[in-house]
Amino acid sequence: MTLASTIQQLCFLVLAAVVVVGALGVVLLPNIVYSAFLLGGVFLGVAGLYLLLNASFVAAAQILVYVGAVNVLILFAIMLVNKKENLAAIPGLLLRRLLSGGVCAGLFVLLLRVAFTTHWALPGPLPVGEEATIRIGEHLFSDYLLPFELASVLLLMAMIGAIVLARRDVYSSDVITGEPVDQGLIEKTRTPLLIDPSAATAAGAQPLLETTP
Amino acid sequence: MSADPRAATEAVTIVLGTSIPLQAYLAVAALLFCTGVWGLINSRNAVRVLMSIELMLNAVNINLMAFSDYLDGQLIRGQVFAIFVITVAAAEAAVGLAILLSLYRNRETVDMERFNLLRW
Numbered sequence: 140m141t142l143a144s145t146i147q148q149l150c151f152l153v154l155a156a157v158v159v160v161g162a163l164g165v166v167l168l169p170n171i172v173y174s175a176f177l178l179g180g181v182f183l184g185v186a187g188l189y190l191l192l193n194a195s196f197v198a199a200a201q202i203l204v205y206v207g208a209v210n211v212l213i214l215f216a217i218m219l220v221n222k223k224e225n226l227a228a229i230p231g232l233l234l235r236r237l238l239s240g241g242v243c244a245g246l247f248v249l250l251l252r253v254a255f256t257t258h259w260a261l262p263g264p265l266p267v268g269e270e271a272t273i274r275i276g277e278h279l280f281s282d283y284l285l286p287f288e289l290a291s292v293l294l295l296m297a298m299i300g301a302i303v304l305a306r307r308d309v310y311s312s313d314v315i316t317g318e319p320v321d322q323g324l325i326e327k328t329r330t331p332l333l334i335d336p337s338a339a340t341a342a343g344a345q346p347l348l349e350t351t352p
Numbered sequence: 353m354s355a356d357p358r359a360a361t362e363a364v365t366i367v368l369g370t371s372i373p374l375q376a377y378l379a380v381a382a383l384l385f386c387t388g389v390w391g392l393i394n395s396r397n398a399v400r401v402l403m404s405i406e407l408m409l410n411a412v413n414i415n416l417m418a419f420s421d422y423l424d425g426q427l428i429r430g431q432v433f434a435i436f437v438i439t440v441a442a443a444e445a446a447v448g449l450a451i452l453l454s455l456y457r458n459r460e461t462v463d464m465e466r467f468n469l470l471r472w
Binding site for chain 1: 463
């Protein structure tokens with residue numbers, strides 16, 4: 140065993156411990172702000188695992204997209220919806236947790252059994268190493284061109300959809316029929332559909348994303 | 353002259369590639385996935401449900417990257433797939449959080465047990 144491989148195994152063990160402990164913290168910690176920051180740690184640990192797997196480009200993409208975008212988005216969502224609320228007790232919560240824990244443990248054992256009993260075609264071809272970025276670029280512009288373009292369309296659709304879902308404009312007249320809209324909606328004396336009237340009067344704090352019509 | 357460094361590099365690559373077994377990556381990914389599933393089932397907070405989904409997507413990505421490096425070292429199609437998964441995950445997070453904000457505006461809560469409008 141050479142020194143390099145020892146260091147590599149050490150790095151793998153540390154990163155795996157960070158990922159697993161962080162994931163458990165994300166799921167189990169009662170404070171959701173801590174969970175969000177631990178989730179960033181998990182993403183960084185996964186990026187380190189990608190570096191161990193000779194994939195520097197995907198590791199950079201992981202850090203940029205997950206830590207830079209998704210985690211920040213989750214933190215913003217926590218800030219927007221962070222209201223102290225006492226969750227109503229559910230009957231049989233402990234039983235439910237134990238049962239789902241058993242199911243997940245069974246799934247884990249099944250996955251481990253598949254991983255350790257399958258005869259993988261090892262050793263495979265030599266890894267390309269630092270040429271991985273070049274290969275990914277060739278893939279994206281030759282045989283994966285259609286999924287690449289579809290991904291851009293998907294991102295555009297997701298952006299528009301997120302804006303439409305999160306904004307709160309009330310038009311003064313119906314877009315399709317042209318009929319005037321209920322005046323109570325415009326003046327915000329009445330909240331839109333689906334709401335529980337008792338909860339609506341009790342809740343003073345409105346979310347931040349309001350726009351005036 | 354130029355063949356020797358390349359052979360040495362290949363030897364180093366072989367050593368580096370085999371020092372960690374493939375199954376170790378698969379085990380970490382399986383543990384991460386099962387943690388995500390458990391959190392998805394048991395979370396009361398809707399934001400935590402979204403975080404659990406991200407955990408599961410990351411577990412799948414680890415699998416893809418491990419297979420790409422160990423079994424498909426020349427073509428690395430797994431890395432391309434992982435990039436697409438990252439793209440879809442970003443779109444999913446944006447839309448999911450927008451839905452969550454809309455839900456919070458209508459129900460004034462993030463408790464998953466109270467999002468029961470579509471329950472029979």
